[in-house]
Amino acid sequence: MHERDLDVFIQHTMNYFTKIAHEAPEPRPPTIDFSAPVFLDFTGAIDVSGQSSGTVYLTMPDRMARALLEVVGEPGRDEATCRDLVGEIASTISSNARAHFGSAFQIAVPRTFTASTAIEPLPLQGRFILPLRWRDAEALLVISITELPSSNHAQTDH
Amino acid sequence: MPKPTIKIDRPHQLVADFREKGRHVRLNAGEWKMLLELDGEKPFRAVCAQFAIEAEAMPGLLTRFKRLGLVVESRLNLDEFLKQRGLSELPASIVTAPSAETLDAVEIIEVVIGGSGPTTAPVAMNQTEVMEFTLGANPSAAAPADPPMDEVSSDGLRLKPLIDFIVKHAGGGTVGQLAVYRVFLKVPLNLLHGAKIRSLQLVDETFEIHSPPLAQIILAAVRETLGVEYVPSMAGAA
Numbered sequence: 001m002h003e004r005d006l007d008v009f010i011q012h013t014m015n016y017f018t019k020i021a022h023e024a025p026e027p028r029p030p031t032i033d034f035s036a037p038v039f040l041d042f043t044g045a046i047d048v049s050g051q052s053s054g055t056v057y058l059t060m061p062d063r064m065a066r067a068l069l070e071v072v073g074e075p076g077r078d079e080a081t082c083r084d085l086v087g088e089i090a091s092t093i094s095s096n097a098r099a100h101f102g103s104a105f106q107i108a109v110p111r112t113f114t115a116s117t118a119i120e121p122l123p124l125q126g127r128f129i130l131p132l133r134w135r136d137a138e139a140l141l142v143i144s145i146t147e148l149p150s151s152n153h154a155q156t157d158h
Numbered sequence: 159m160p161k162p163t164i165k166i167d168r169p170h171q172l173v174a175d176f177r178e179k180g181r182h183v184r185l186n187a188g189e190w191k192m193l194l195e196l197d198g199e200k201p202f203r204a205v206c207a208q209f210a211i212e213a214e215a216m217p218g219l220l221t222r223f224k225r226l227g228l229v230v231e232s233r234l235n236l237d238e239f240l241k242q243r244g245l246s247e248l249p250a251s252i253v254t255a256p257s258a259e260t261l262d263a264v265e266i267i268e269v270v271i272g273g274s275g276p277t278t279a280p281v282a283m284n285q286t287e288v289m290e291f292t293l294g295a296n297p298s299a300a301a302p303a304d305p306p307m308d309e310v311s312s313d314g315l316r317l318k319p320l321i322d323f324i325v326k327h328a329g330g331g332t333v334g335q336l337a338v339y340r341v342f343l344k345v346p347l348n349l350l351h352g353a354k355i356r357s358l359q360l361v362d363e364t365f366e367i368h369s370p371p372l373a374q375i376i377l378a379a380v381r382e383t384l385g386v387e388y389v390p391s392m393a394g395a396a
Contacts, residue, residue, distance in 0.1 A: 003336035
């Protein structure tokens with residue numbers, strides 16, 4: 001995936017917050033991490049396959065999930081509801097990504113998990129981690145992909 | 159010759175390649191538990207006390223762990239310390255004096271105590287030996303200014319100007335930072351770990367790659383990803 005393709009996931013995540021929470025998160029300086037993956041309390045993960053393969057996931061602390069539920073008017077605040085929330089966010093992002101990429105990449109149905117159940121077979125190469133500060137909490141949008149050699153200059157037609 | 163001092167009153171933590179080294183070492187379960195309690199903050203003595211180890215046995219135990227190459231004395235810079243706490247920046251409530259030199263470690267510790275860190279996969283990691291450097295400006299910011307012309311010293315490849323070059327060449331902002339990610343996806347993980355690079359994050363203008371093979375691979379990755387040659391002395395012309 002070209003960097004502009006990867007940016008699609010970031011933009012759709014930002015858009016979700018803007019539309020649903022009426023308040024865009026503040027992107028913090030990103031990192032590229034080469035150690036063990038980090039998962040906060042609730043994670044929605046999107047698997048991507050094709051010329052590049054891997055996972056894009058949004059992981060957030062309990063505090064942020066509950067605050068978002070409040071904003072969207074959801075009365076439930078339990079773990080299952082928080083998990084549903086990150087699933088819905090991931091689903092929205094993946095739908096938009098699917099529409100963007102067409103047949104260039106396969107975007108799987110999102111998966112959700114909690115920190116205690118997170119055992120992810122993520123690629124070991126490295127992860128792009130973008131912290132997103134929203135109100136007083138910070139979520140992480142994580143891009144973890146591997147590229148096939150011929151994808152170096154590949155970019156989807158938009 | 160002076161005898162090496164075993165500093166059991168100082169905090170220790172696991173070495174960067176602890177996971178790998180641990181595969182080749184056999185310890186009893188209690189020793190593993192104890193090792194995994196080393197967090198870079200608590201003195202070694204305090205961790206021993208948790209496991210009811212007698213004071214006389216502590217130096218020997220620490221010596222043994224060090225000889226096995228499993229632990230090092232903890233030394234964190236501010237950025238590593240914040241990262242350990244799951245923070246990317248100082249809390250907004252912190253007020254610093256105009257001169258950054260006046261902020262000392264004690265003040266920072268007082269601020270971050272009690273902060274909750276992220277949950278990580280159950281892999282013991284050492285973050286004190288992590289070399290971190292910037293990916294450029296805030297994602298929403300414009301491309302960084304031209305780097306100086308003498309990025310490469312006689313014995314190393316400076317990464318900050320290289321990263322700035324990539325970000326700028328790819329258009330700046332988040333897209334530019336993602337280009338840096340794509341470049342480093344092409345660099346073998348073992349070489350990065352060998353250079354003690356576990357994370358690329360913060361400004362460290364003094365950091366240089368001293369491994370010629372790694373420097374060559376990074377430059378080749380830039381060429382392959384961006385289709386341009388990074389010539390360190392000409393980076394400002396990108």
